Amino acid sequence: MKPSSELKEQLQVHHIRPVEMGGRDRFKNLICLCQICHKIVHKDVEKHIDTLRKYVSLYTQTGHRYTIDSIEKGYYLEV
Numbered sequence: 001m002k003p004s005s006e007l008k009e010q011l012q013v014h015h016i017r018p019v020e021m022g023g024r025d026r027f028k029n030l031i032c033l034c035q036i037c038h039k040i041v042h043k044d045v046e047k048h049i050d051t052l053r054k055y056v057s058l059y060t061q062t063g064h065r066y067t068i069d070s071i072e073k074g075y076y077l078e079v
């Protein structure tokens, strides 16, 4: 799910746990996704909650960004 260079700048804010599932407007529940990743995540929001939480946690700890794909596979490759 690596964003293409044109879409990189068009980030959209996503609720990791959706508001309708009790998610809040808190920074730890929000993540910026490119349009492509955002569409993929919305096909099965619940499936991606843990991966996105892990992404935010890794980013907070290390300051490095990872691909969502690499987190799902357990490889924390920086992007």
Ligand SMILES: [Zn+2]
Residues within 6 Å of the ligand: 013, 014, 015, 038, 042
């Ligand atoms: Zn969203």
